[in-house]
Amino acid sequence: MDEELEGFRRDTAAWLEANCPAAMRQPVESERDVCWGGRKARFSSDDQRLWLERMADRGWTVPEWPKIYGGGGLSRDEHKILQQEMRRLGCRPPLSSFGIWMLGPALLKYGNEAQKLDHLPKIARGEIRWCQGYSEPGAGSDLASLRTSAILQADGCFLVNGEKVWTSYADKADWIFCLVRTDPAAAKHLGISFLLFDMASPGVSTSPIRLISGYSPFCQTFFDNVRVPQENLVGAPGKGWDIAKYLLTHEREMIGGMDMASAGRDSMHQLAKTAIGTDSEGRLNDSLLRADIARHEMNALAFALTLERVKDEARAGQGVGALSSMLKYYGTELNKERQELLMSFAGSDSLMWEGPDSHDGDMAKSWLRSRANSIEGGTSEVQLNIIAKRVLQLPGA
Amino acid sequence: MALVLNDEQRMVKDSADGFFAEHAPVAQLRKLRDSNSADGFDRALWAKMADMGFTGVAIPESHGGTGLGMVAAGLIQEAIGRNLSLSPFLSSAIVAATAITRGGSPEQKAALLPQMAAASRIVALAADERPRHAPAHVETRAEASGNGFRLTGAKRFVLDGHVADRLIVSARTSGEAGDTDGITLFLVDPNAAGVSIERRRMVDSRNVAAITFDDVQVDGADMLGAPGEGHAILEAALDAGRACLAAEMLGVSAQSFDSTVDYLRSREQFGRKIGSFQALQHRAAHLFCEVELARSATLKALTALDEGSDRAAFYVSLAKAKAGDVAKLATNEAVQMHGGIGMTDEFDIGFYMKRARAAGETFGDSAFHGDRMARMMRY
Numbered sequence: 001m002d003e004e005l006e007g008f009r010r011d012t013a014a015w016l017e018a019n020c021p022a023a024m025r026q027p028v029e030s031e032r033d034v035c036w037g038g039r040k041a042r043f044s045s046d047d048q049r050l051w052l053e054r055m056a057d058r059g060w061t062v063p064e065w066p067k068i069y070g071g072g073g074l075s076r077d078e079h080k081i082l083q084q085e086m087r088r089l090g091c092r093p094p095l096s097s098f099g100i101w102m103l104g105p106a107l108l109k110y111g112n113e114a115q116k117l118d119h120l121p122k123i124a125r126g127e128i129r130w131c132q133g134y135s136e137p138g139a140g141s142d143l144a145s146l147r148t149s150a151i152l153q154a155d156g157c158f159l160v161n162g163e164k165v166w167t168s169y170a171d172k173a174d175w176i177f178c179l180v181r182t183d184p185a186a187a188k189h190l191g192i193s194f195l196l197f198d199m200a201s202p203g204v205s206t207s208p209i210r211l212i213s214g215y216s217p218f219c220q221t222f223f224d225n226v227r228v229p230q231e232n233l234v235g236a237p238g239k240g241w242d243i244a245k246y247l248l249t250h251e252r253e254m255i256g257g258m259d260m261a262s263a264g265r266d267s268m269h270q271l272a273k274t275a276i277g278t279d280s281e282g283r284l285n286d287s288l289l290r291a292d293i294a295r296h297e298m299n300a301l302a303f304a305l306t307l308e309r310v311k312d313e314a315r316a317g318q319g320v321g322a323l324s325s326m327l328k329y330y331g332t333e334l335n336k337e338r339q340e341l342l343m344s345f346a347g348s349d350s351l352m353w354e355g356p357d358s359h360d361g362d363m364a365k366s367w368l369r370s371r372a373n374s375i376e377g378g379t380s381e382v383q384l385n386i387i388a389k390r391v392l393q394l395p396g397a
Numbered sequence: 398m399a400l401v402l403n404d405e406q407r408m409v410k411d412s413a414d415g416f417f418a419e420h421a422p423v424a425q426l427r428k429l430r431d432s433n434s435a436d437g438f439d440r441a442l443w444a445k446m447a448d449m450g451f452t453g454v455a456i457p458e459s460h461g462g463t464g465l466g467m468v469a470a471g472l473i474q475e476a477i478g479r480n481l482s483l484s485p486f487l488s489s490a491i492v493a494a495t496a497i498t499r500g501g502s503p504e505q506k507a508a509l510l511p512q513m514a515a516a517s518r519i520v521a522l523a524a525d526e527r528p529r530h531a532p533a534h535v536e537t538r539a540e541a542s543g544n545g546f547r548l549t550g551a552k553r554f555v556l557d558g559h560v561a562d563r564l565i566v567s568a569r570t571s572g573e574a575g576d577t578d579g580i581t582l583f584l585v586d587p588n589a590a591g592v593s594i595e596r597r598r599m600v601d602s603r604n605v606a607a608i609t610f611d612d613v614q615v616d617g618a619d620m621l622g623a624p625g626e627g628h629a630i631l632e633a634a635l636d637a638g639r640a641c642l643a644a645e646m647l648g649v650s651a652q653s654f655d656s657t658v659d660y661l662r663s664r665e666q667f668g669r670k671i672g673s674f675q676a677l678q679h680r681a682a683h684l685f686c687e688v689e690l691a692r693s694a695t696l697k698a699l700t701a702l703d704e705g706s707d708r709a710a711f712y713v714s715l716a717k718a719k720a721g722d723v724a725k726l727a728t729n730e731a732v733q734m735h736g737g738i739g740m741t742d743e744f745d746i747g748f749y750m751k752r753a754r755a756a757g758e759t760f761g762d763s764a765f766h767g768d769r770m771a772r773m774m775r776y
């Protein structure tokens with residue numbers, strides 16, 4: 001077994017070495033370096049496109065998905081090795097997508113065979129880009145109070161009407177997975193269904209919202225008599241809430257873990273040394289910042305080890321479960337702290353928005369973007385509520 | 398190695414959890430304290446720990462131990478932390494045993510380790526000279542004399558020094574206080590002429606000794622390791638102890654946390670359970686995350702020691718610092734969330750807070766280890 005895995009490691013390393021273009025081994029500096037795929041995909045370079053194609057051909061954009069759905073069919077151990085080897089060589093993720101992180105796992109668990117065969121391979125190849133239609137103006141943390149309605153018509157189509165908000169990349173996405181109310185008479189959590197549809201359907205419109213970072217990654221999304229075939233319902237009508245929650249656990253682990261991936265990118269003390277300088281003993285010239293950085297790195301490391309342990313325990317069939325809220329809460333708070341520290345030791349350089357050496361304001365924009373980490377995918381307060389209720393079984397208010 | 402327990406380690410955990418809860422619960426600590434026990438622990442318990450094989454975890458099978466290693470040692474120490482069980486496990490079975498295993502000559506190992514594994518001999522490390530841990534700060538001098546040395550100096554905070562059958566003493570054979578070179582370790586008989594030992598009781602009801610050495614004659618054969626090269630052995634022994642202290646503090650944290658959550662579920666005010674107040678729920682949920690982080694860091698440190706990883710010292714500092722911070726938070730939150738009863742001597746939670754403070758201080762607090770990590774990362 002171990003020998004087989006070592007063989008897999010050797011082959012994987014050799015393949016990555018031969019197939020990952022040099023430019024795809026540079027650290028991800030900004031949003032431009034991220035490949036999202038989709039019908040409207042704009043690759044920032046030929047290498048980016050090539051890297052996606054090569055990885056998709058092996059099923060390695062979604063290493064653990066079954067091969068019939070476009071995955072690599074790898075075991076968890078093999079997947080861990082692939083990740084380790086990619087990290088060692090500095091390979092960028094070939095594809096980032098809500099389809100991979102969120103919809104895929106939900107479809108694998110709740111979708112019917114036709115839905116899996118239809119949607120999963122297109123996610124794996126980066127052909128279709130998905131967005132998430134959960135939040136509404138009146139339904140944020142209290143998501144189950146959502147009002148967008150989907151009423152089944154005589155012709156077998158749902159008629160969808162309503163408004164979503166904060167829909168990330170709605171204007172760039174091809175399809176949406178959407179929470180809708182199919183039974184207005186049922187109790188709050190029971191009337192909700194999980195529906196998939198094409199953003200090009202007549203009646204769908206989007207309007208970008210500008211963020212404090214200056215970017216407009218998310219939109220208001222309007223549905224005006226959108227017709228959606230009945231087959232696009234995932235699971236049973238009225239059972240959408242279970243699927244929605246299952247998907248959220250994946251989203252939360254992803255958000256919590258993603259910040260760690262970036263935290264590992266370039267150790268912050270390295271950046272601090274360049275920015276601040278060191279004394280004759282090699283210590284940072286600012287002793288209070290040095291202490292802050294040390295404590296942050298301590299927590300970041302302990303958190304990274306926790307991610308590793310949770311995965312190892314899952315592989316061994318042990319562990320607590322229901323930890324996605326912990327990972328989301330702690331990971332995002334850490335990333336926010338990291339961004340504050342990065343800003344601190346860059347001093348006034350960190351404030352530059354335009355002009356020479358501003359890098360298009362990347363640093364300030366990353367800092368601003370990271371404020372959303374503890375809001376998107378369920379706020380920190382909501383995660384703490386979930387831990388208190390589900391894990392600690394504390395009584396309700 | 399994956400960060401999970403294997404079957405053997407799970408068995409150790411189950412037996413340690415059961416053993417200390419049954420034979421050495423907090424009530425025993427209270428009894429020993431109230432009777433002002435001269436030993437500060439129960440010798441019958443110590444003998445039972447040997448029967449269980451606990452006292453030999455850090456000692457190789459070839460010298461009478463079980464050789465189970467540091468992850469197993471940590472699981473035992475975690476159970477000790479949950480129950481606040483008193484014994485010379487940390488001082489003798491972990492720290493001293495590691496020093497002798499690492500630095501001892503074949504004769505020294507044969508003479509000491511089997512008896513230490515059998516709990517018939519207690520060996521304590523006399524290293525600290527200042528109130529804040531600084532193992533390289535050694536002023537105690539060893540001057541060559543005849544075929545041996547004469548030791549003069551003062552040591553403090555010697556864990557279980559008052560009951561030790563042998564002492565491992567760090568002394569300077571060259572250089573200045575603060576230098577890592579020039580430190581030599583000696584095995585010293587506590588009954589030798591010129592050794593005076595004074596027991597000191599601490600806030601957590603444990604004992605340490607202040608020991609002075611006044612021109613104490615030590616045989617050359619009682620040098621542990623090579624002359625001037627004691628620092629590496631000392632660090633190895635301390636790191637084993639620090640990792641186990643992290644595990645103990647994890648046990649302290651987990652137990653305080655569990656009691657607190659139980660209390661939140663049962664205590665009523667304003668006509669409802671206090672655990673229904675969101676202000677307390679969020680603090681408990683945050684604490685839950687912190688305890689999980691301390692657990693990961695501790696397991697990593699123990700695993701790295703077992704693997705002989707060259708990053709082991711780094712992970713040990715991470716674990717000691719993180720587990721120390723978390724134990725401080727967990728025990729302080731526990732007292733606060735118990736309200737007035739948390740401040741009473743009759744209630745156990747105060748013992749946990751006292752132990753967290755003392756264990757946090759022992760062999761370097763989180764500032765010491767944060768600084769050590771930063772230096773290892775070169776900043």
Ligand SMILES: Cc1cc2nc3c(=O)[nH]c(=O)nc-3n(C[C@H](O)[C@H](O)[C@H](O)COP(=O)(O)OP(=O)(O)OC[C@H]3O[C@@H](n4cnc5c(N)ncnc54)[C@H](O)[C@@H]3O)c2cc1C
Pocket residue numbers: 131132133134135136139140141142165166167168169218372375376377378379380381382385
């Ligand atoms: C960058 C970004 C991207 C996003 N992308 C998407 C997306 O693609 N699709 C999508 O559907 N949604 C998306 N969202 C929306 C996100 O899920 C919501 O913003 C989030 O769930 C919070 O809802 P809200 O904004 O209505 O805040 P509110 O729910 O109004 O919360 C306001 C404040 O009240 C607190 N609060 C609320 N309820 C409680 C409670 N019970 N206990 C304690 N405190 C409470 C919150 O923690 C918060 O601090 C995105 C958000 C951001 C910032």
